[in-house]
Amino acid sequence: MWPAWQGWLWIARSPPPSKLFCRWYHQAGKRDTIFALSSAHGKCGVAVIRTSGPASRSALLCLTGAKEPPPPRAATLRRIRDPSSAETLDRGLVVWFPGPGSFTGEDSAEFHVHGGPAVVSGVLSALGGLPQLRLAEPGEFTKRAFQNGKLDLTAAEGLGDLIHAETEGQRRQALRQMDGDLGQLYRGWSDVLTKALAHLEAYIDFSEDDNIEEGVLAQVENAVKTLETELREHLQDGRRGERLRDGVHVVIAGPTNAGKSSLLNLLCQKPAAIVSPIAGTTRDVVEAALNIGGFPVVLSDTAGLRETDDAVEMEGVSRARQRVSDADLVLAVLDAEDVARRPGQLAPILMDILPPEGPTGGRPCLLVLNKSDLLGEGDRADLLGAGADLGLGSVCLLSCKTRDGIGAFVQALQGQLAQMCGDPLAGCPSPTQARHRLCLTRCLEALGRFGHFRLLDLALAAEGLRQARRQLGHLTGHVGAEEILALIFKDFCIGK
Template sequence: MYFIRCWRRSTAVVTSIRSIPAKRLLCSGSEDDTVFALSSGQGRCGVAVVRVSGPSSALAVRSLTRVLPAARIASLRSIIHPQTQELLDRGLVLWFPGPRSFTGEDCAEFHIHGGPAVINGVLQALGSLPGLRPAEAGEFTRRAFSAGKLDLTEVEGLGDLIHAETEAQRRQALRQMAGDLGRIYQDWSDRLKRCLAHVEAFIDFSEDELVEDGILNDVDVAVRQLQTQIGDHLSDQRRGERLRTGVQVVIAGSTNAGKSSLLNMLTQRPAAIVSPTAGTTRDVVEVPLDMGGYPVLLSDTAGLRDTTDSVEQEGVRRARQRCGDPLLGNPSLTQTRHRTHLQKSTEALHQYHHYRDVDLVLAAEGLRLALSSLGRITGKVGAEEILDVIFKDFCIGK
């Protein structure tokens, strides 16, 4: 069910969605389903983790192990197929009754041996139980979001942590997953709510002299402070985005200047052919590096010179294309949505100042739009249209 608030206005009626229906935040199955999936990586390994989440999690544990273990205590159990009574494995079983679980629902984990036959046997056993189905990609995390366990910035931090390849990426992902970024946006949202409430009160009750003098001046000061802080936040030269996606470094110059030798020295292996003959490098040679915890894509290119060799000409053309304007081409989509919503929020705050002395109703609408844009970052407002984009990078079981 949608919850709609109608704002009392003489000039217009403005509606805002106050919450998103929980069922539509989930994947194609019902929120009443119990889902299961392999939550550890694919392939042979010493230990694999199979996660179960939903109202029938306790039934699943009892069906495969006969006894529900104590909450949040690892218990060694024989894992048995509920239909054939065949012993599938012996492993650790953990029971997490909701809401104190990752998803906020009743959850269980089976820590089993990582051979494909064992994993398939346990997954088939779970699939034979009524009310259980395989989880869709990102569904555990999506359920955690629906239960209020994570906001969208924390969800993105979890995704970044899963895909982190360097130390600096790991640290940044952990900070975001811990809610550092979300707390900044939530603080701004709380302050904007207060400003909006004061303007609303002035509109509705100033004629009755129930509002203190100077309240709008306080709002003006608060809005300007928010504009300054959001502006400073946007003026980060995309450091966080560069860290997530990596930095591309191109080695370019004249022929036989030592470009390939430099590449080999940095990579500490013969990644590029080195020869005294000019024009040895024809194509672009790319090598990913971890430099001080930052991901770097190092590119060795053909020497920049005039040549009649058609193959070398193509190499020079590709080299020039890699030293071009970094603003050309499509920008990274990793955290671009944060930047977009923050810019929209800033524009809406300008609308407040523009209409402040002309039409206070329109000025208040500027604050409301700014609040809505901030809410879209954390998922507090209008999150549904961006959920698929965020969760599509998750693997099943994450």
């Protein structure tokens, strides 16, 4: 009895049209034409208004009064008129992008006009008065680009990240993801699973007939083991991509009156937190988003850690300890003069800030000894030695009052951030969102089910591979079974 899929063999003999063309042809006559202002709102030198959909050509002709659109992808100066009144709205550049050779894969047009609010409003009103045109929903241009096969999901996410990038590191990572590096990696793993699944299903169907090459099952097992190793290494990256995308959470913690709020104000270069000689001034968490050396940082100043009977301050201390527990990096700020008087207490003080796994609490920590202007030269050397004895990689002596040592501290902080975020352009791309990590973790779990069932039931083992492949498909937005059929016909020899 031949498997059902063999009845489709005749389809594989005739080359199909490209998927992009099929999608574009199928959808062109069914979709609305959308339009929107693509540049920023407000006054500007040039504003870009774009359309996408089957009525883009007629909209371009109506607003320019031309009989034919300009040459594709060539900026042409035209007078732009309101079709309902023939009133001239502006003189600007128009660009015609016939589908499927456009960003969305559909017919598209762009109007580059002067960026005054009256001009932009007039052009948008003129487009809105045309039949079959409507205002685009948020993200709809990118959504259509994905649906038409111009972008996969990871590239679309990279585009969104690039638009919101505020630091050099974020820009580099987003641009690499938008260029398809992350999607290419995941598609490569999906291809490995597709081939393994195709071979395993063929083995299940034909092994009893001696029509299968020897060693096929061993090849599948080796491919799955290699993929498991690569997935684990990919996930064990210290969340570099997510930290670079969302910001490294840096928490300033320490006892009262150590200079935590003063350090926050110096880094922010503005009075973000109240500074007072009264102990316990800071009661709540004060946050600031910063760009430090090209890396995004969410910096939090917290309440001074001490025993207190004040209910409000107790809540502030509780929130401070929770922030320390959730932090990516802790700046432990201490009074240098106080530590110099009792250097043997440095380890217990740090353990109180970062419990319970040793002096650094098992997480990256940068020890900051403030008020260094009150120390003698001998005290400075003793404090640096005490920090080195505890195995602390970086100990920063500084004075928020005189700003002495601030440059060295910022340089040490940048080094920590660079180590935690890495170079987004070097090596294998990292997952950048929790969605990526969740799908990859589920993929690993499914591969584990393959390993569990491969000696018990090959059908259940194959289901494990299907589930793993489905999780990788969720990452890029490509989930289907046609690739397995294609590989069975093309890559695997049946009845040699």
